[in-house]
Amino acid sequence: MPDPIRHIVFDIGKVLIHYDPxxxxxxxxxxxxxxxxxxxxxxxxxxxxxxxxxxxxxxxxxxxxxxxxxxxxxxxxxxxxxxxxAPYAYEDSVALMTGLIEAGRDVTMLTNFAADTFREARAMYPFLNLPRGVTVSGEVGLLKPDVAIYQRHAADFDLDPAACVFIDDVAVNVEGAREAGWQAVQFLGAEKLRADLRDLGVVV
Structure with missing residues (x-):
């Protein structure tokens, strides 16, 4: 049996906010x-x-x-x-994330993002300031799906990898998390995520 989930880690682009050059x-x-x-x-x-x-x-x-x-x-x-x-947020995903935070769940974020544009994103979308913390690739010099960035995130936020679930829209990033010993699900929409979390014992 997998460990009970105690830490929920969100990607940002195409999970919480839209991105399209x-x-x-x-x-x-x-x-x-x-x-x-x-x-x-x-x-x-x-x-x-x-x-x-x-x-x-x-x-x-x-x-x-x-x-x-x-x-x-x-x-x-x-x-x-x-x-x-990055013109808008996915309101259903944001509501899911903020609901987890309000329910007392430990929520952090892990994202491939340039440091300066992430600062802009935080100003544009204040909900990005609600989780307990964030690892930004451009600030730490590591990129998903490198196992090292998941290890860095777990160390920085004192997470038990086996008790983490990572949510990302990109399959290779999901696999990177699993290689780091995390549980992980691919984001395919807020309702599917809600069901995936429920299957892991996280009721939203």
Missing amino acids: NLPYSRIIPDAAERHWFFDNVCTHDWNLEQDRGRSWSEAEAEAIARFPEREEQIRAFRRNWREM
Whole structure:
């Protein structure tokens, strides 16, 4: 039998708040094929992930501009328009999380997020200040699904890994948590999460 859950750890992007770089870039690069090429070759997922690891935006922009100098304005637009990429919260997920906190559950967050944009997100979405604490990849220099970031989170917040459940929309991040000895579920919507938590003995 798995250990009873005593610690509930939430991811943030696409679990609590929406994130989509296409939102501002549909205006910045209206042609869909060109926009697709831009994200595949210039401001790629891996390029953006390095900011989540702790690279500064100035370094990131310089690196991309060196590769594509003719795209300078479009590259700089990524950070400049970040708020448009995170336009709303998933209210049903937020209600679930705040309900857990109000019920006295130990709730923390673990996220791949650039340090500066996370500060903005906290200002935009005050509920991100309600959990007991958060590990932000850009602040600690580690990324999910590296087992080390889960170990760091557990150590920093005095969590028993076997008594943790981690909630993330990305399957490899769920697997990373399991490799660290945590229980974990993939987020597929608030109602499914509610059922998954109930199956683990956490009634919301």
